[in-house]
Amino acid sequence: MANMTHQWVDIGINLTNKRYDKDRDSVVTSAIAGGVTKLIITGTNVKESQAASKIAQSQPTHLYATAGCHPHDSSSLNESGLQVLKTLLELPNVVAVGECGLDFNRNFSTPEEQIAAFTAQLELATDVQKPLFLHERDAFDTQQSLLQKYLPKIPGGVAHCFTGSKEHMQAYLDMGLYIGITGWICDERRGLELLENVHLIPDDRILLETDGPYLTPRNLKPKPKGGRNEPKFLPHIAAKVAQARGQTLAQLSTVSYQNSCRLFRLESAH
Structure with missing residues (x-):
C-alpha cells in the first residue's frame, strides 16, 4: 500500500510514446495509486504536443502537458x-514551452536550425x-547566452x-x-557526479521526473517488464534523492510538490 501522505509530481513523462499504447490508462492509474498525483506529459514536436494535450484533457485534475519542439526536430518547425x-x-492545462533547447551531441538538426527553433520558442x-x-x-x-537574453x-x-556538471548546475540556478x-541519479556508473551534487540544489528549486519510458532506475528490483520506466517509479527515484540530500521522503515530497505547482501553476490550470 502506497504512503499517500507523500504526494509527487512527475514533471516529465513521455506518455505519448508508443511503449505506453497498450496500457496508457493503467500506467496513469498505478502512478496515482502510488502517490504520483500529477503528471506533466512532454511534447517533443508539433504532433506529439497535440497528442500530449489531448491525453492531458482526458484527466484534467491529474494530467498536464507541455508544447514545444525538441532540438532533434528543429528542422521541421515552421511558421x-x-x-x-x-x-x-x-490552453490552461498546457503548462510549459518545450521540450526545447539545444543538442549539439548528435545534431539531428543542424546547430543553425536548432538555434532558430529555440529562439522562436523563447519568443x-x-x-x-x-x-x-x-x-x-x-x-x-x-x-546559456540565449537564455540570459530571454529569461528576464x-x-x-x-x-x-x-x-551536467556542478558548474552548469550552479549556472542554471544563478539564472x-x-x-x-531523473533516475539517472540511480545509475552507479553514470550518475555518481549527480549523486554527489544534488544536495547543492536549494529546497525551492528541485523538481523530480521519470522521463519515462526512458531512464529506468538501474537499481530497481525487480526489473520492470521490457525495461520500461513508468511514473509509478518516481517515489523510488525520490528515495535516492532524499538520501543524497540528507532529507526525509516527506520533506522532499513537500518541497518538490510545491515547486512543481508554483513553476507550472498547476493548481490554477484546470
Missing part, C-alpha cells in the same frame, strides 16, 4: 507549426508567459533531466531556473 504550438499553449514563451521545459546537451554556452521576460523554467532530477 504554421509555431502557430499550432501557440494555440496549444493558450513564444515571452508571448504566452509560460515557463520553459529545457533540454541541453553539449551546447551549454550557446544555450519569461516566468522561469526547468533544466529538464539534468545530468533562476529549477533543476529536474
Whole structure:
C-alpha cells in the first residue's frame, strides 16, 4: 500500500510514446495509486504536443502537458507549426514551452536550425508567459547566452533531466531556473557526479521526473517488464534523492510538490 501522505509530481513523462499504447490508462492509474498525483506529459514536436494535450484533457485534475519542439526536430518547425504550438499553449492545462533547447551531441538538426527553433520558442514563451521545459546537451554556452537574453521576460523554467556538471548546475540556478532530477541519479556508473551534487540544489528549486519510458532506475528490483520506466517509479527515484540530500521522503515530497505547482501553476490550470 502506497504512503499517500507523500504526494509527487512527475514533471516529465513521455506518455505519448508508443511503449505506453497498450496500457496508457493503467500506467496513469498505478502512478496515482502510488502517490504520483500529477503528471506533466512532454511534447517533443508539433504532433506529439497535440497528442500530449489531448491525453492531458482526458484527466484534467491529474494530467498536464507541455508544447514545444525538441532540438532533434528543429528542422521541421515552421511558421504554421509555431502557430499550432501557440494555440496549444493558450490552453490552461498546457503548462510549459518545450521540450526545447539545444543538442549539439548528435545534431539531428543542424546547430543553425536548432538555434532558430529555440529562439522562436523563447519568443513564444515571452508571448504566452509560460515557463520553459529545457533540454541541453553539449551546447551549454550557446544555450546559456540565449537564455540570459530571454529569461528576464519569461516566468522561469526547468533544466529538464539534468545530468551536467556542478558548474552548469550552479549556472542554471544563478539564472533562476529549477533543476529536474531523473533516475539517472540511480545509475552507479553514470550518475555518481549527480549523486554527489544534488544536495547543492536549494529546497525551492528541485523538481523530480521519470522521463519515462526512458531512464529506468538501474537499481530497481525487480526489473520492470521490457525495461520500461513508468511514473509509478518516481517515489523510488525520490528515495535516492532524499538520501543524497540528507532529507526525509516527506520533506522532499513537500518541497518538490510545491515547486512543481508554483513553476507550472498547476493548481490554477484546470
